[in-house]
Amino acid sequence: MTTGDNELMIEFLLGHINYWLFVVLMMTGLYIVIVRGNYVKKIVGLNIFQTAVFMFYISIGKITGGTAPIFPTDSQGRIRPDPDIVYSNPLPHVLILTAIVVGIATTALGLALIVRIREEYNTIEEDDVLEIETKLAEQENRIHGFGPGGGA
Amino acid sequence: MAGGTEAVAHQALEMTDHLPVLQVLIPFIAAPLAVFLGVRSLAWPIACAGAIASLVCSVVLMLATLDGSFISYHLGGWAPPYGIEYRVDAANAFVLLLISATAVVVMPFTKASVDAEIPKKDHTLFYACFMLCITGLLGVVVTGDAFNVFVFLEISSLSAYVLVSQGSHRDRRALTVAYDYLLMGTIGATFFVIGIGFLYMATGTLNMADIADRIAGQGDNRTIQAAFAFILVGMGLKVAIYPLHLWLPGAYNYAPSAVTVLLAATATKAAIYVVLRFTFSVFQPEFTFDTNVLYWIIIPFALLAMFAASLIAVFQTNFKRMLAYSSIAQIGYMLLGIGFFNLSGLTATMVHLFNHSITKAALFMAVGALVLRSGSTFYDRIRGMGKSMPLTSAVVVIGGLSLIGIPGTAGFVSKWMLVQAAFELGWWWMALLIVASSLLAVIYVWRVLEVLYLGDTAEGAQHKEAPMMMAGPMWVAALACIWFGFDTSLTLEASRVAANGLLSGNAGMAPVPTTAAGGGH
Numbered sequence: 001m002t003t004g005d006n007e008l009m010i011e012f013l014l015g016h017i018n019y020w021l022f023v024v025l026m027m028t029g030l031y032i033v034i035v036r037g038n039y040v041k042k043i044v045g046l047n048i049f050q051t052a053v054f055m056f057y058i059s060i061g062k063i064t065g066g067t068a069p070i071f072p073t074d075s076q077g078r079i080r081p082d083p084d085i086v087y088s089n090p091l092p093h094v095l096i097l098t099a100i101v102v103g104i105a106t107t108a109l110g111l112a113l114i115v116r117i118r119e120e121y122n123t124i125e126e127d128d129v130l131e132i133e134t135k136l137a138e139q140e141n142r143i144h145g146f147g148p149g150g151g152a
Numbered sequence: 153m154a155g156g157t158e159a160v161a162h163q164a165l166e167m168t169d170h171l172p173v174l175q176v177l178i179p180f181i182a183a184p185l186a187v188f189l190g191v192r193s194l195a196w197p198i199a200c201a202g203a204i205a206s207l208v209c210s211v212v213l214m215l216a217t218l219d220g221s222f223i224s225y226h227l228g229g230w231a232p233p234y235g236i237e238y239r240v241d242a243a244n245a246f247v248l249l250l251i252s253a254t255a256v257v258v259m260p261f262t263k264a265s266v267d268a269e270i271p272k273k274d275h276t277l278f279y280a281c282f283m284l285c286i287t288g289l290l291g292v293v294v295t296g297d298a299f300n301v302f303v304f305l306e307i308s309s310l311s312a313y314v315l316v317s318q319g320s321h322r323d324r325r326a327l328t329v330a331y332d333y334l335l336m337g338t339i340g341a342t343f344f345v346i347g348i349g350f351l352y353m354a355t356g357t358l359n360m361a362d363i364a365d366r367i368a369g370q371g372d373n374r375t376i377q378a379a380f381a382f383i384l385v386g387m388g389l390k391v392a393i394y395p396l397h398l399w400l401p402g403a404y405n406y407a408p409s410a411v412t413v414l415l416a417a418t419a420t421k422a423a424i425y426v427v428l429r430f431t432f433s434v435f436q437p438e439f440t441f442d443t444n445v446l447y448w449i450i451i452p453f454a455l456l457a458m459f460a461a462s463l464i465a466v467f468q469t470n471f472k473r474m475l476a477y478s479s480i481a482q483i484g485y486m487l488l489g490i491g492f493f494n495l496s497g498l499t500a501t502m503v504h505l506f507n508h509s510i511t512k513a514a515l516f517m518a519v520g521a522l523v524l525r526s527g528s529t530f531y532d533r534i535r536g537m538g539k540s541m542p543l544t545s546a547v548v549v550i551g552g553l554s555l556i557g558i559p560g561t562a563g564f565v566s567k568w569m570l571v572q573a574a575f576e577l578g579w580w581w582m583a584l585l586i587v588a589s590s591l592l593a594v595i596y597v598w599r600v601l602e603v604l605y606l607g608d609t610a611e612g613a614q615h616k617e618a619p620m621m622m623a624g625p626m627w628v629a630a631l632a633c634i635w636f637g638f639d640t641s642l643t644l645e646a647s648r649v650a651a652n653g654l655l656s657g658n659a660g661m662a663p664v665p666t667t668a669a670g671g672g673h
Contacts, residue, residue, distance in 0.1 A: 092352065113317060
């Protein structure tokens with residue numbers, strides 16, 4: 001590899017730094033949701049996963065040298081738009097406000113369900129819950145005959 | 153209404169012009185109204201009134217768009233692409249009609265079943281969630297703004313998770329299936345948002361028609377292809393395309409009967425509509441893809457669903473769970489129609505969307521009645537109920553025949569269209585596969601009928617016919633199954649117009665009124 005290639009490579013990596021971070025965070029979150037057995041930890045993973053998407057949206061709204069999208073005003077407080085100023089795109093940021101609200105609602109509902117699961121099963125570990133449910137299913141199969149299809 | 157001053161040009165001047173937004177707003181307002189009034193006896197009448205008003209809206213919209221035209225409604229008077237646009241054409245008017253009609257028909261059933269299955273103190277909140285779920289589904293279908301789809305999708309999904317968890321009063325497993333549904337549903341919705349983000353990166357707009365315009369000019373673009381992949385997988389989770397279906401059997405099985413009816417008849421159908429809309433109106437495969445890609449992505453999964461899910465259904469010992477697997481199999485048929493990518497195939501998808509919805513509504517309502525009388529959905533507990541519940545069991549017969557696709561029922565019409573579409577492509581073997589998977593349906597339907605009519609009577613069940621509140625809606629759905637099996641003028645006609653509109657791709661941006669240019673804050 002020549003130095004030119006190296007520089008191009010580094011430029012490619014640094015130029016897409018927001019996407020790399022997004023991918024790493026997103027995969028971390030998804031991994032936690034899939035692998036962790038604790039219901040609360042799963043919700044935390046889901047939050048990290050969603051936060052990664054928020055960061056993705058916010059970073060694509062950024063424009064190099066761009067400032068907050070507020071028109072400058074003169075001394076009388078009148079708006080004086082200046083075509084020379086570069087603004088960041090505010091729309092993705094606004095969208096993410098909505099997505100954050102949705103995320104909070106999801107988290108709240110998930111945690112509420114965990115409270116109810118704790119009341120009924122006396123555990124918040126997926127393995128323990130599955131054990132209880134397998135026993136229930138075996139009992140049903142004994143009484144009513146076997147039906148395939150698994151737990152979920 | 154919004155705006156008000158002379159300077160702001162408002163396209164909608166009369167009450168009827170506001171129908172697209174009223175359609176969504178009425179159930180949306182009914183939900184908090186029921187909660188804030190706080191009178192338990194009023195909750196159901198309010199929900200009922202909301203559902204009926206919303207049905208009226210969708211009937212008018214359907215009649216207005218049946219000629220192939222579309223209605224563009226600008227929310228708050230802000231013209232698209234900057235403002236949010238609600239766009240109604242034949243395709244979504246048809247799905248709107250389906251959702252709101254289902255909501256109205258199942259309302260009496262919901263009352264009877266909720267009284268039996270949910271503790272009294274939760275009734276008001278239950279109906280509020282029920283209306284929110286309907287709001288979300290209607291909103292997903294009516295909107296022409298890509299991000300708005302996500303917001304409504306989450307309104308309907310969040311309330312659906314709550315509704316499913318209400319089954320915990322009968323079986324505590326409803327809680328864990330609701331939790332699983334929440335995890336998978338949220339991952340699906342987040343994938344969908346990532347897809348929208350990629351689309352926004354590539355086009356700089358969120359209005360679907362505008363996105364379509366801009367995609368058409370871009371040709372082969374990796375960002376847009378990634379967007380399509382994320383949106384298809386994300387919605388695939390909500391639709392329950394076969395390998396992504398894991399939330400569905402549990403959620404349908406342990407949810408209260410009324411919730412299962414609502415979810416089975418409308419929720420997956422709205423998600424299928426979103427797949428259709430994005431695949432054909434927004435992405436327009438002829439610009440972004442080789443259509444071969446669509447064949448190879450969608451058709452194998454459709455076939456997998458048709459056979460694997462039907463096979464699992466055959467071996468079930470629980471009526472409700474069997475119907476859940478059969479739903480996954482039927483979703484396979486709808487996907488197959490999309491995968492054919494021709495007019496007949498899409499018509500088959502649209503018409504099957506409708507026909508399967510009424511069929512499953514009838515069957516799940518029958519399950520609800522059986523639960524009320526026998527306390528269980530296992531085959532050995534509902535044995536011989538055909539003698540004591542002749543009306544309910546007859547509904548199971550009609551619904552079952554429609555699932556198989558016997559001529560004279562609604563299910564036949566859609567399967568016939570599907571087979572016809574396969575022949576148009578010259579894929580006779582595909583037609584054979586469709587028939588073969590219907591034969592699996594014969595087996596699982598026969599098992600239920602054998603249990604209901606030929607078994608000796610189960611002990612411990614109340615041997616009494618279902619109450620009128622349940623039998624009435626059930627029979628409306630069952631008669632609709634027969635009616636739409638003979639009179640296909642409404643369903644096929646609407647489906648064909650809808651499919652035509654979808655296949656011709658993007659109708660373009662609605663003309664912006666010139667006077668709106670000066671409209672300010």
